[in-house]
Amino acid sequence: MTLTAHVDLKSFEKNIATIVESVAPARVWVAVKSHAYGHGMVELADNAISAGAAGLAVLDVPAALTLRSHGITTTLFAWLHGTDTDFESAIDAGIDLGVSTRAQLEQIARVGRGARVHLKIDTGLHRNGFPASEWKDVCELAAGYQRDGDIVVAGVWTHLADANPESDDEALYRFDDALDIARSSGLNPEFVHAAASPTALRNPRARYNLVRVGIAAYGISPFDESDGRNLGLTPVLTLSGTVLSSTDGIATVEGGWFTGIPQVSGDGAWVSVDGEPASIVAVDALTTSIRSDAGVGTVVTFIGGDGPTAELWAEWTGTIGDEILTGIPAAVRRVYER
Ligand SMILES: *Cc1c(COP(=O)(O)O)cnc(C)c1O
Numbered sequence: 001m002t003l004t005a006h007v008d009l010k011s012f013e014k015n016i017a018t019i020v021e022s023v024a025p026a027r028v029w030v031a032v033k034s035h036a037y038g039h040g041m042v043e044l045a046d047n048a049i050s051a052g053a054a055g056l057a058v059l060d061v062p063a064a065l066t067l068r069s070h071g072i073t074t075t076l077f078a079w080l081h082g083t084d085t086d087f088e089s090a091i092d093a094g095i096d097l098g099v100s101t102r103a104q105l106e107q108i109a110r111v112g113r114g115a116r117v118h119l120k121i122d123t124g125l126h127r128n129g130f131p132a133s134e135w136k137d138v139c140e141l142a143a144g145y146q147r148d149g150d151i152v153v154a155g156v157w158t159h160l161a162d163a164n165p166e167s168d169d170e171a172l173y174r175f176d177d178a179l180d181i182a183r184s185s186g187l188n189p190e191f192v193h194a195a196a197s198p199t200a201l202r203n204p205r206a207r208y209n210l211v212r213v214g215i216a217a218y219g220i221s222p223f224d225e226s227d228g229r230n231l232g233l234t235p236v237l238t239l240s241g242t243v244l245s246s247t248d249g250i251a252t253v254e255g256g257w258f259t260g261i262p263q264v265s266g267d268g269a270w271v272s273v274d275g276e277p278a279s280i281v282a283v284d285a286l287t288t289s290i291r292s293d294a295g296v297g298t299v300v301t302f303i304g305g306d307g308p309t310a311e312l313w314a315e316w317t318g319t320i321g322d323e324i325l326t327g328i329p330a331a332v333r334r335v336y337e338r
Pocket residue numbers: 031033057079159195196197198212213214215216222
């Protein structure tokens with residue numbers, strides 16, 4: 001067996017169903033940016049929808065068009081645009097477009113055809129979105145375009161930092177103000193959305209009528225203090241390889257930092273050999289040496305399954321689970337199972 005990322009579709013669907021139930025009556029869009037956090041965007045799209053997601057948040061227009069070309073007909077939301085973004089193709093393909101600048105709004109209105117836009121207000125994260133100072137003018141401009149039939153303002157949204165409940169609340173007050181201004185400008189958005197995984201799971205007030213959930217759908221906790229299983233979620237991805245050689249109690253396993261195994265140093269880091277932890281001696285470019293007598297061909301689990309969770313790897317390497325998962329390159333074989 002070559003190094004393989006097993007993607008368990010059943011766990012993915014179960015996680016989504018759990019999230020859908022816990023945030024109801026708010027609806028759920030599953031975030032599938034960066035190839036569904038390394039799991040495979042095209043492969044998982046249908047499963048997200050059949051598990052109860054109302055749409056997919058894809059990041060950019062090219063990714064949305066890729067999904068459309070694979071026959072995915074559900075709501076697709078793209079919000080990160082460059083100066084070269086092809087809004088015309090996006091509008092033809094019925095993509096819901098997040099809008100963060102006046103230039104984007106004008107470009108989209110010029111294409112027209114009832115383009116569906118979601119106006120984004122910056123509520124403190126400074127990661128795009130209209131500043132509060134421009135918001136009223138933008139809402140009035142958008143309302144004019146909507147009256148002319150060029151656009152439909154389908155949503156008003158923001159993105160909350162994964163900071164802490166207090167700063168979330170502050171951002172939510174700003175968001176409510178922005179929502180009032182939008183409504184008094186004559187807008188009546190179908191969707192109001194602010195929360196990603198952490199706020200969707202912990203703060204009912206942040207759910208409005210739609211949440212955009214990424215990492216939790218893949219069974220990884222958005223919180224430092226707990227892992228996915230504590231939240232009733234199951235990690236979807238398991239990365240495993242086999243022992244290539246074994247001498248003097250050191251086994252060399254396929255899989256290294258070229259193929260998504262983070263470099264760890266010092267004591268404590270381990271992998272699973274037949275369910276038993278074996279400590280990592282060194283992670284090299286293509287192989288990892290571990291302290292084990294396991295023979296050639298023995299399966300070793302690096303991430304997920306009975307091995308360490310992505311959260312644990314994140315703890316060892318000072319990052320977050322998202323980075324561990326998206327760090328597994330596309331060249332590593334994915335196998336989809338249920
Ligand atoms: C990535 C992303 C999400 C999902 O975030 P998670 O914390 O992984 O749930 C939601 N909304 C936007 C705008 C994002 O960029």
